[in-house]
Amino acid sequence: MPKRRRGVSGDRKRPRQGPAAVLSxxxxxxxxxxPGPARSAGxxxxxxxxxxxxxxxxxxxxxxxxxxxxxxxxxxxxxxxxxxxxxxxxxxxxxxxxxxxxxxxxxxxxxxxxxxxxxxxxxxxxxxxxxxxxxxxxxxxxxxxxxxxxxxxxxxxxxxxxxxxxxxxxxxxxxxxxxxxxxxxxxxxxxxxxxxxxxxxxxxxxxxxxxxxxxxxxxxxxxxxxxxxxxxxxxxxxxxxxxxxxxxxxxxxxxxxxxxxxxxxxxxxxxxxxxxxxxxxxxxxxxxxxxxxxxxxxxxxxxMISIQKKMEFKIKSVPIISHSRWLLKQGELQQMSGPKTSRTLRTKKLFREIYLFLFNDLLVISRQIPGDKYQVFDSAPRGLLRVEELEDQGQTLANVFILRLLENADDREATYMLKASSQSEMKRWMTSLAPNRRTKFVSFTSRLLDCPQVQCVHPYVAQQPDELTLDLADVLNTLEKTEDGWIFGERLHDQERGWFPSSMTEEILNPKIRSQNLKECFRVHKMDDPQRSQNKDRRKLGSRNRQ
Missing domain, CATH: 1.20.900.10 (Dbl homology (DH) domain)
Structure with a gap:
């Protein structure tokens, strides 16, 4: 245990009590x-x-x-x-x-x-x-x-x-x-x-x-x-x-x-x-x-070590473990077999299960095999992925989207038609596979001004890597919302993004409260303005205005 200091310099004569004596x-x-009660949305x-x-x-x-x-x-x-x-x-x-x-x-x-x-x-x-x-x-x-x-x-x-x-x-x-x-x-x-x-x-x-x-x-x-x-x-x-x-x-x-x-x-x-x-x-x-x-x-x-051990490559082996690589999302989807334009195939068994491992820089496509193993049959850099939602979806093609690999493991373009278990799962996969590049370089301020806001009323712990853990009274911007009760949002105070159940939040309808939330957020995260920079240059450590 570190030795406690005693006393302070100056003309005080009494003995100084250390931090250990602060509380009785x-x-x-x-x-x-x-958990404490949630604060008001403002x-x-x-x-x-x-x-x-x-x-x-x-x-x-x-x-x-x-x-x-x-x-x-x-x-x-x-x-x-x-x-x-x-x-x-x-x-x-x-x-x-x-x-x-x-x-x-x-x-x-x-x-x-x-x-x-x-x-x-x-x-x-x-x-x-x-x-x-x-x-x-x-x-x-x-x-x-x-x-x-x-x-x-x-x-x-x-x-x-x-x-x-x-x-x-x-x-x-x-x-x-x-x-x-x-x-x-x-x-x-x-x-x-x-x-x-x-x-x-x-x-x-x-x-x-x-x-x-x-x-x-x-x-x-x-x-x-x-x-x-x-x-x-x-x-x-x-x-x-x-x-x-x-x-x-x-x-x-x-x-x-x-x-x-x-x-x-x-x-x-x-x-x-x-x-x-x-x-x-x-x-x-x-x-x-x-x-x-x-x-x-x-x-x-x-x-990453655990995932590497479970993979068997049907194609040329891809090194999985890297200091700069991590898992974003994994899970099972159904792949449509046959041409997507063939409507006669809709009455047949069109889909077979595949398993995707999405890393921050790589997509690995596999099929699960006995022994808790995964046989890899295709891969592509994440930057070369494109997704597209089908416009005319019948009952058979509900929650189906198109995944396009501009350059796959065989150095050619490949297209997959994939079916998710729900609308929210489809949206989450599409968001993870190819984030909206139109908003990637848009300023934080511009993204916030026209966004709906929600406030967390029930704590939520993320269950998957693409989800966001919420604490009581967290305020978030709603970037996307699904019909089956999921929200893709961005938390104001740290700009962290992720999915969470809409039932964990309440929408902030009062425009004055939304404006106040933005004002407080901008104040915390604002860049140094010229006036503040000048004041900071003049200010030395330890110099303070006394009251």
């Missing part, structure tokens, strides 16, 4: 097992959970561990480093800075409450990390049960993550000590995201192996299973399992981005605070994307 009372990680869209993991984001309400004036124990408020106001109760400094207090309501908020939440939630998160390390990782009995390699996979670099969180929290606390009304915290967030938060990428990228190792240990080592169950019963864990603590770093890095978004919503436009908030948000966005990409890369590698 029961300990609890930031995992909220029950609010800024929530952030996604990881698309390939069990992470559950906590809503942007009261931070865990801070329940009002009684949350901070003792005669001093360790978080702020200043004594309480006389009289006790709700008249302490923390309450005066907290959301909804009388002191804060008497003047413009300017993002102070959102900054306060970022700091207090970091304190709660740090305390939960300390519990993970001291209660689980450093347990002497557990050390004897686990091989060092097993312990390394299970806990990864959590010590590095905790050390960064400790230093981060200390700097945030010092900033709060400088003035009762917080000046800014996003400059600190930006610097740490750029220079220190790579430890999160390392931790999160290990998630696939971590989950597998945890399941195997529970199944294969009775001593491990019994000890973990015993440790989880400790009141300090608040009834939460070890797995809830292990996903804390992934939760925190995504929630930090949400907290900075909340600050960005409250600060003045074109102000210095807006500039630092935008910088912090963009840097956090890079970290979150790198985390998600790390998770995907690990799972994709294993998936």
């Amino acid at each position: 009372g029961p300990q609890r990680p930031l995992l909220d097992p029950s 609010q800024c869209p929530t952030l996604p959970g990881p698309h390939h993991g069990p992470c559950v984001l906590q809503r942007a309400g009261d931070p865990v561990g801070f329940g009002g004036s009684g949350a901070l124990g003792g005669n001093r408020c360790p978080l702020l480093g200043v004594p309480r106001m006389p009289g006790g109760g709700s008249g302490n400094v923390a309450a005066s800075c907290s959301p909804g207090s009388a002191a804060s309501s008497s003047r413009p908020d300017k993002g102070v409450s959102a900054m306060f939440e970022l700091v207090t939630s970091e304190a709660s998160y740090y305390k939960s990390l300390r519990l993970l390390v001291s209660h689980f990782m450093e347990n002497e009995r557990l050390k004897k049960i686990l091989h060092p390699s097993e312990a390394h996979i299970l806990f990864s670099n959590v010590l590095d993550v905790m050390a960064v969180s400790e230093r981060f929290l200390l700097e945030l606390e010092r900033r709060m000590e400088e003035n009762i009304v917080i000046s800014d915290v996003c400059d600190i967030v930006h610097r740490y995201a750029a220079e220190h938060f790579s430890v999160y990428i390392t931790y999160v990228s290990n998630q696939t192996y971590q989950e597998r190792a945890y399941k195997q240990l529970l199944q294969e080592k009775a001593a491990f299973r019994e000890l973990i169950a015993q440790l989880e019963l400790d009141p300090k864990c608040r009834g939460l399992p070890l797995s809830s603590f292990l996903i804390l770093p992934f939760q925190r890095i995504t929630r930090l981005k949400l907290l900075v978004q909340n600050i960005l919503k409250r600060v003045e436009e074109r102000s210095e605070r807006e500039g630092t908030a935008l910088d912090a948000h963009k840097e956090l966005e890079l970290v979150v994307k790198a985390c998600n990409e790390g998770v995907r890369k690990m799972s994709r590698t294993e998936q």
